[in-house]
Amino acid sequence: MSEENKAAVAATRLGLSLDVWAVITALLLALLIRVGVLKHVPW
């Protein structure tokens, strides 16, 4: 099994697919920015 597959399988073990975890993470970060917890993200 490739490492890409393993990452997907490990994510699925936590109950959701890698895709869904990525969406949840991104939306959570967006929420933190919206409520002001993350005020400035430098680049």
Added chain:
Amino acid sequence: MAASTALPSQEAHNPFASIIQFVPGVLLLTVVGLGGKFIEQSVNGYAKAHHLVIPNIEYVLWAIAIGLLIANAVTIPKIFLPGIATYEFWLKTGIVLLGARFVVGDVLKLGGISIGLVALEISGSLILMTFLGRLFKLKPKLTSLLAIGSAVCGVSAIIAAQGAIDADDEDSSFAIAAILTLGAIALVAFPLIGHALHMGNNAYGLWSGLAVDNTAEATAAGALYSDAAGKVAVLAKTTRNATIGFVVLGYAIYWAGRGQAERVQNKAAFLWNKFPKFVLGFLVISLLVSVHVFSNEQVGALANLSRWAFLLTFAGVGLRTNFREMAKQGARPFIVGALGEILIAGLTLGLVVGADAIWKL
């Protein structure tokens, strides 16, 4: 591809053990990505201090180059491999956050053009790869995997299709190796061709998104040209990704009809399972930005988070590209893939140039 790593059996019951195994590799991605950013800033700072005029080489190229150097010069210890594979997670998180840089109007305009071009690209790629696979007498299922990989979205599509059409692991490895090798070549060739043809950011981004197969490489090929081109490349590639379920379903039905794969019982559930959910996340963020849920400063913060996620992705693209492993897969699938990709790149370039002439991208 990367070597296999045995996972401790208790991980199936312990989610934290699953997460901890990714830490070393993610740290390596961070170091390589930051290294790329540091080199870019150092080179630009040196040029500015010495009044030198040199082309700006983006952190994207440095991060990929450092990763490639490490992956091909030394054997990466197994402890890093699971974390390196998370580049796919960072890629998808970055794409969702990138939605902040598109108002819905942009998505509808460029996405609408993309849908039309994607339909033409997918049809052309499937026909072309099937023809070449037969011409070079590749195994039929390997041909199907190469066709799906080049038409839709590289590695993800091949993995999704492997189970659906009951293809061998070996065929899948061949197809993935061919797609990744060609993706690595595209990283160098596409920006050079784009600059030689003086392509605009939107046209170039659209071309990269249509012609480069793997999402990470398509994103990197776009970002290597310019930040704006990278944004459009992601949009076009995401449109392609959204079709994955339909294409894989078509092949699953075809092989089931020949008695060489299981029948799909519930087509709607099949389509939903294969649909890349990050496309929906991208649209949600874009919609929220369009209705001004976020201030301008917050939109900037979201865009920067997206850049950080892509930084890890680009480091991962370099680190997981091992030319020695790819060379072991044999020449024929690569030749078929290369021929197909060159023709597809030409076809999509023609489509984009035509669209640019009509819609002024």
